[in-house]
Amino acid sequence: MSITSFYPPQRTLMGPGPSDVYPNVLQALSRPTIGHLDPTFIKMMDEVKELLQYAFQTKNPCTMAVSAPGSAGMETCFVNLIEPGDKVIVCINGVFGGRMAENVTRSGGVLVKVEDEWGQPVDPAKLEAALKSHPDAKIVAFVHAETSTGVLSDAKTLCALARQYGCLSIVDAVTSLGGVPLYVDDWGIDAIYSGTQKCLSCVPGISPVSFSPAAVAKINSRSVPVQSWFLDQTLVMSYWSGEGKRSYHHTAPVNTLYALHESLVQLQTEGLENAWARHAQQHLALRAGLEKMGIEFIVDEACRLPQLNTVVIPDGVDDAAVRNHLLQTYNLEIGAGLGAFSGKAWRIGLMGYAARAENVALCLRALEETLN
Amino acid sequence: MSITSFYPPQRTLMGPGPSDVYPNVLQALSRPTIGHLDPTFIKMMDEVKELLQYAFQTKNPCTMAVSAPGSAGMETCFVNLIEPGDKVIVCINGVFGGRMAENVTRSGGVLVKVEDEWGQPVDPAKLEAALKSHPDAKIVAFVHAETSTGVLSDAKTLCALARQYGCLSIVDAVTSLGGVPLYVDDWGIDAIYSGTQKCLSCVPGISPVSFSPAAVAKINSRSVPVQSWFLDQTLVMSYWSGEGKRSYHHTAPVNTLYALHESLVQLQTEGLENAWARHAQQHLALRAGLEKMGIEFIVDEACRLPQLNTVVIPDGVDDAAVRNHLLQTYNLEIGAGLGAFSGKAWRIGLMGYAARAENVALCLRALEETLN
Numbered sequence: 001m002s003i004t005s006f007y008p009p010q011r012t013l014m015g016p017g018p019s020d021v022y023p024n025v026l027q028a029l030s031r032p033t034i035g036h037l038d039p040t041f042i043k044m045m046d047e048v049k050e051l052l053q054y055a056f057q058t059k060n061p062c063t064m065a066v067s068a069p070g071s072a073g074m075e076t077c078f079v080n081l082i083e084p085g086d087k088v089i090v091c092i093n094g095v096f097g098g099r100m101a102e103n104v105t106r107s108g109g110v111l112v113k114v115e116d117e118w119g120q121p122v123d124p125a126k127l128e129a130a131l132k133s134h135p136d137a138k139i140v141a142f143v144h145a146e147t148s149t150g151v152l153s154d155a156k157t158l159c160a161l162a163r164q165y166g167c168l169s170i171v172d173a174v175t176s177l178g179g180v181p182l183y184v185d186d187w188g189i190d191a192i193y194s195g196t197q198k199c200l201s202c203v204p205g206i207s208p209v210s211f212s213p214a215a216v217a218k219i220n221s222r223s224v225p226v227q228s229w230f231l232d233q234t235l236v237m238s239y240w241s242g243e244g245k246r247s248y249h250h251t252a253p254v255n256t257l258y259a260l261h262e263s264l265v266q267l268q269t270e271g272l273e274n275a276w277a278r279h280a281q282q283h284l285a286l287r288a289g290l291e292k293m294g295i296e297f298i299v300d301e302a303c304r305l306p307q308l309n310t311v312v313i314p315d316g317v318d319d320a321a322v323r324n325h326l327l328q329t330y331n332l333e334i335g336a337g338l339g340a341f342s343g344k345a346w347r348i349g350l351m352g353y354a355a356r357a358e359n360v361a362l363c364l365r366a367l368e369e370t371l372n
Numbered sequence: 373m374s375i376t377s378f379y380p381p382q383r384t385l386m387g388p389g390p391s392d393v394y395p396n397v398l399q400a401l402s403r404p405t406i407g408h409l410d411p412t413f414i415k416m417m418d419e420v421k422e423l424l425q426y427a428f429q430t431k432n433p434c435t436m437a438v439s440a441p442g443s444a445g446m447e448t449c450f451v452n453l454i455e456p457g458d459k460v461i462v463c464i465n466g467v468f469g470g471r472m473a474e475n476v477t478r479s480g481g482v483l484v485k486v487e488d489e490w491g492q493p494v495d496p497a498k499l500e501a502a503l504k505s506h507p508d509a510k511i512v513a514f515v516h517a518e519t520s521t522g523v524l525s526d527a528k529t530l531c532a533l534a535r536q537y538g539c540l541s542i543v544d545a546v547t548s549l550g551g552v553p554l555y556v557d558d559w560g561i562d563a564i565y566s567g568t569q570k571c572l573s574c575v576p577g578i579s580p581v582s583f584s585p586a587a588v589a590k591i592n593s594r595s596v597p598v599q600s601w602f603l604d605q606t607l608v609m610s611y612w613s614g615e616g617k618r619s620y621h622h623t624a625p626v627n628t629l630y631a632l633h634e635s636l637v638q639l640q641t642e643g644l645e646n647a648w649a650r651h652a653q654q655h656l657a658l659r660a661g662l663e664k665m666g667i668e669f670i671v672d673e674a675c676r677l678p679q680l681n682t683v684v685i686p687d688g689v690d691d692a693a694v695r696n697h698l699l700q701t702y703n704l705e706i707g708a709g710l711g712a713f714s715g716k717a718w719r720i721g722l723m724g725y726a727a728r729a730e731n732v733a734l735c736l737r738a739l740e741e742t743l744n
Contacts, residue, residue: 003419003640005396006633008406018626021405024377029627030402033393033575034380035705047375067577068440071622072602079600102601197623203405205439205577205625227599228451229474230444248710250443251569253577254390255401256628261378268375333407338620
């Protein structure tokens with residue numbers, strides 16, 4: 001056996017994530033590792049918390065990064081908030097809603113599904129009907145920006161309904177954070193998780209989460225321990241807490257947290273509203289170019305994600321061959337369809353650092369040359 | 373709010389981990405991010421698997437890195453192998469054995485504890501007595517190298533006992549992998565997990581694991597799903613499998629895997645036996661210097677970890693003040709005592725890249741100057 005060092009190609013990442021990483025984030029990533037209990041590192045963790053509060057638009061003290069990818073952020077929300085027998089309404093309109101449902105049953109919850117078609121947003125009327133039929137429901141969960149379909153759901157309305165019927169809300173913001181408006185406190189979101197490798201343009205591997213005081217109260221009043229030791233927020237909170245002495249829980253992913261810190265400094269410097277506007281603007285540029293080529297969007301404009309453009313693969317076009325050609329010839333990655341959209345759609349991401357005029361130009365030109 | 377970029381100090385890490393990271397591993401970490409489904413990346417994942425098989429000395433096809441820290445590697449082994457009601461014998465001689473016990477109960481297992489004193493290795497006679505008293509036990513779990521005490525247990529004998537009594541074995545090799553001899557196949561280990569931030573001198577955040585064919589068979593014949601979706605090996609295996617089409621599970625921590633790949637290339641280049649010998653040699657140098665200063669080891673020489681030296685804090689010495697002085701004056705981190713050893717012991721790590729003559733010299737000189 002003789003395996004040598006790995007040198008990845010320089011790609012342009014315009015799929016559903018990971019997205020192009022900011023150069024200064026990669027620099028931050030490779031700074032010298034220090035101990036996770038080093039006072040300097042603890043101060044940095046406090047800054048990460050404060051920067052995440054800004055990104056999420058929340059004052060929740062329980063805001064931090066789970067030391068594992070977005071899927072683990074999802075699981076953190078479900079295993080902490082669900083006690084065995086709790087009824088949970090999950091709105092499903094794509095892959096990630098389905099994954100939420102899987103989390104409910106594995107956490108010992110009683111699952112109630114509210115389903116919408118792929119490519120459609122979650123229908124608030126259906127949620128309200130379910131809430132009326134299940135007055136004993138305790139939690140409502142849905143995906144804000146469905147990465148599998150490119151659809152934005154109305155998180156504000158859905159959370160207001162949950163609250164109106166006495167439920168806590170769990171929101172998947174993996175693809176929405178930093179790309180479209182999101183106001184955790186104003187919208188009354190109780191538990192939210194995201195990823196770093198989408199609109200934050202950080203490397204993948206950790207998952208920002210935030211819990212409202214009501215969610216924390218439910219966690220603290222559990223009668224049975226959280227089934228996961230690693231994701232147990234009652235323990236993790238003591239590790240991330242700024243007050244008094246921190247309790248050792250696990251070893252934080254030190255360098256990945258440097259990277260998250262840097263990407264959040266970048267977001268703070270640009271300003272949330274400016275970042276949202278940039279995603280919207282580049283989406284319009286991409287849309288104009290695609291429409292000129294006769295390529296159609298799957299999702300209605302009203303609920304279309306600017307950062308993840310799901311388009312119909314034109315008739316007679318070989319899906320895999322086109323994506324492979326883009327990768328081999330232009331070092332450009334766009335995303336395949338997932339689940340029900342497999343082979344039928346492409347997902348073109350304009351996330352974070354990838355939402356730039358030069359990326360849109362490259363993508364349009366490369367697609368045009370490949371399809372003609 | 374105005375938070376600026378974070379520039380960590382350059383420390384020398386001689387605590388219980390994270391250890392000093394190889395400079396070329398930090399370089400690998402910051403190479404351009406590519407998609408986790410990119411063919412180039414998939415090939416690299418295959419290489420990581422092969423390199424881990426070498427590090428673990430195993431042919432297990434089910435060898436990979438869990439996308440989260442060692443604590444999640446531990447949880448992966450327990451939640452996959454335990455079905456509700458399974459009786460599990462856990463040998464406890466420090467913090468991490470206690471954490472294993474916690475994992476058993478949270479996974480729905482029936483816990484049998486075999487306890488040894490802190491600073492002592494696991495006693496095979498006690499394990500055999502427990503196996504005789506509990507003929508219905510299905511799993512034996514223990515820590516190979518206890519990070520909280522610096523003790524090495526006899527994994528070969530303990531695994532042989534487990535097998536003799538019809539049990540599968542789960543072994544914590546977080547601190548042992550790459551630092552002391554470890555032969556997964558020869559010793560008949562069924563499930564093993566490790567960390568990257570100890571003797572591999574990689575950044576923290578992911579956890580190498582390996583499962584024997586017998587362990588995989590138990591996982592595949594489960595009657596209830598694994599309680600964790602994120603850690604469910606039946607799903608993760610399809611993501612890491614080299615055969616045929618891979619199934620999307622989660623987004624791998626792309627850059628951290630570059631770093632692990634590089635640290636494993638480093639280990640392959642040095643050679644496992646040479647790495648073990650280097651740790652032993654630097655331990656002897658450190659020991660000689662400490663003994664000259666009258667500092668005593670807590671652990672008997674026969675079961676002392678070369679890579680983690682637990683020593684008695686001399687009478688009248690202020691634990692925190694000394695560690696703080698070392699950090700502030702010499703940028704040198706050594707570890708505090710944990711649990712029962714809190715305030716009574718220091719843990720001096722010689723792990724991976726930190727097991728070098730210059731580190732030993734710095735540590736001895738700095739300690740001498742600080743204590744006098």
